[in-house]
Amino acid sequence: MTSFNGLLIVTVIALVAPLTVATVPWLKVPSVVLEIVAGIIVGPALLGWVTIGPPIQILAIVGLAFLLFLAGLEIDLGSLRGRVLRLTLVGFAATMAIGFMFGLFFHAIGWVRSPFFLAVALAATSLGLVIPVLRDAGLSESPAGRFTIAGATVAEFGAVLLLSLFFSESKGGAASKLVTIGIFAAFIVVVSLVLLRAGRSIRLDMLLTRLQDTTAEIRIRSAVVLLIGFVALAAKFGLETVLGAFVAGAVLNIVDKDSVSHPQFRAKLDAIGYGFLIPVFFVYSGLTFDLHALVDNPLTLLRVPVLLAALLIARGAPAALYVRSIGRRSSAVAGLLQATSLPFIVTATTIGVAIGAVRPVTAAALVAAGLLSVVLFPLIALAIASPTGSTELVHMPAAINDTEEVDQ
Secondary structure, eight states, rough: OOHHHHHHHHHHHHHHHHHHHHOOOOSSOOOHHHHHHHHHHTTTTTTOOOOOHHHHHHHHHHHHHHHHHHHHTTGGGGGGGHHHHHHHHHHHHHHHHHHHHHHHHHHHHSSSSHHHHHHHHHHOOOHHHHHHHHTTTTTTTTTEEEEEEEHHHHHHHHHHHHHHHSSSSOOOOOOHHHHEEEHHHHHHHHHHHHHHHHTOOHHHHHHHHHTSTTTTTTHHHHHHHHEEEEEEEETTTTOOOOHHHHHHHHHHHOOOOSSSTTTHHHHHHHHIIIIIHHHHHHHHHHHHHOHHHHHHHHHGGHHHHHHHHHEEEEEEEGGGGGHHHHOOHHHHHHHHHTTTOOOHHHHHHHHHHHTTSSSHHHHHHHHHHHHHHHHHHHHHHHHHHHHOOSTTTOOOOHHHHHHHHOOO
């Protein structure tokens, strides 16, 4: 008989973590950090209270898919244009180049087996963590906010695509994967066009509106079908399921433009994801964290600050490209927030260990570095942003708007 005792502890942690953050003023960390740390404490690495069974595993897999789905839903295509798009694309290319150089160095000293894998692992920014920080600080519409969100969007999509293309656990070379992704992309375009056309149907819209706030919750069910369908399709094509989940969110973001008739739709999706499934994934990440590999040899702990510095340089340094457009302070804020990464690192290291691209001890150190980035970088960024004696962080320089008008 399946035991739900472990899942009970996981859900209790998911409940207590945000309450702790909200009631302890000096605890300036996102609840996701507490969820992962609590998972490490109650898991096999320390107390051994939780044995990972099918209920936790299945919910964690769905939670990861929902996390990437909501990240795709956060994509702001309106911000990806003109100078902002050009600079963030160049910045992502610079991140990959810097990350690859770090990968070569770490490969030479035996930390990683694939330099390119490390470059990909360092490339992403956690949209789902950064956007709430910007919104809570009132910076989402600021110059730093615009560039951060655009840079995070490009980085998240690029990293997920590269991970699926080069480091999928399924068989096949990069060339065949590229063809497969092309077919997958064509299918996505077809689905998007069909959904856009269906969205113009007055009769269908009336039906969805009538059922959306009843027990049918028809829009939520439709979103879940889209998510699971794209995940299943990605798996069928031999791609990473995280790519299918991320693309499903992006497609829904494109086709779901009329939020007037369903103002609670996005809030309900957030409730399912952040209220239940996603915390299970983060606690599960703590349960599976290889703490012993990290602490058995004191010298291995040195990998954590080194990898944290690599993450900051790889993702933060390219923000120097923004200085002429938004100023040094805004660029520093954007750079620190761009270097905030955790969910993708957890996902990438899980795959990397499975395919032998990274050693388990380095994977644990990468996750630990990601934890520290979530704790430290947003705090430092907000500290830089707070003394806004000037309007640099609040108003977009006219030069950017003028340039974008020309580009359009």
